Amino acid sequence: MSFSLRDLLLHDVPAVAQLEVELFPVDAWPLEMFLAEVSQTETRRYLLAESESEGRLVGYAGVMCIDATADIQTIGVLPGFEGRGIGTAMLTELLAEARHRGAAEVLLEVRADNPRAQNLYTLTGFEHIHTRRKYYRDGVDAWVMRLIL
Template identity: 60%
Template sequence: MTGQQATLRAMTAADLPAVHALEQRMFPVDAWPEQMFHDELAQTDTRWYLVAEEEGPEGGTVVGYAGLMCVLPIADVQTIAVAPEHEGAGIGTALLTALIEEAARRGADDVLLEVRRDNPRAQALYARFGFEQIHVRPRYYRDGVDALIMRRQLRRPEDAASAPRPPGGTA
């Protein structure tokens, strides 16, 4: 880490080459094609993506990114990644906080995510945020590693039944 503070902002199409390069570096076996990011950004009614950017002499550098799908009553963390050289600087925490806040703002009852069984660092982050493992998807990833499905309840079921929903269900 260079000591610079990363800032979060909405992901744009201009960010996608840098995001895709980081995606390929972080997830070489399971990297999303760049077109998938374009498709996700186009679905503004149910998707929300952001980047963590560090300012430097050459301008901003994408050092992390995250995305959320929200189809009420569930929100799902689609992706979250931080460049290895920036781990431990609070960027993952900031990204996950923003996703959870957006899920709550949109009226989700729960936030779900999948995490590799062999990624204890990510599992620990999610546990700190109150996510609990609810299921296992055997051999979910292309290299045969299981996915742990984790959930964080944003509202208790009895609260959710009487809570008002935003107009259109996803605002």
């Protein structure tokens, strides 16, 4: 399957918010939060992944960069499209953006019960540096991971 990445624009936010509810039902960001995030281009960049054959949204991701620290805000890929390099491509683009903006390190939180995402981050060079107990609304811990650029 081929896919393309592009910047997430304000008119894309409703579709992304719907996908967010599907992917993260317990911790979904509300539409207003996405609108606020996408509007802050001086410190943030959000991407969309689109299936070229189906012409539909299959993933999205975002990074926030403030001074020397970047934070991966979110990465989501539709379950039927996982394992095809979409998450890796989006993460690679966000890391390039962090470097471009002068970040020295990148942080993220990932659910302790999400080994697929943990593996993606570990293979990219992130290290598990801390655990936030009961971070998510359903009581699941979050791993804090860091990559030194």
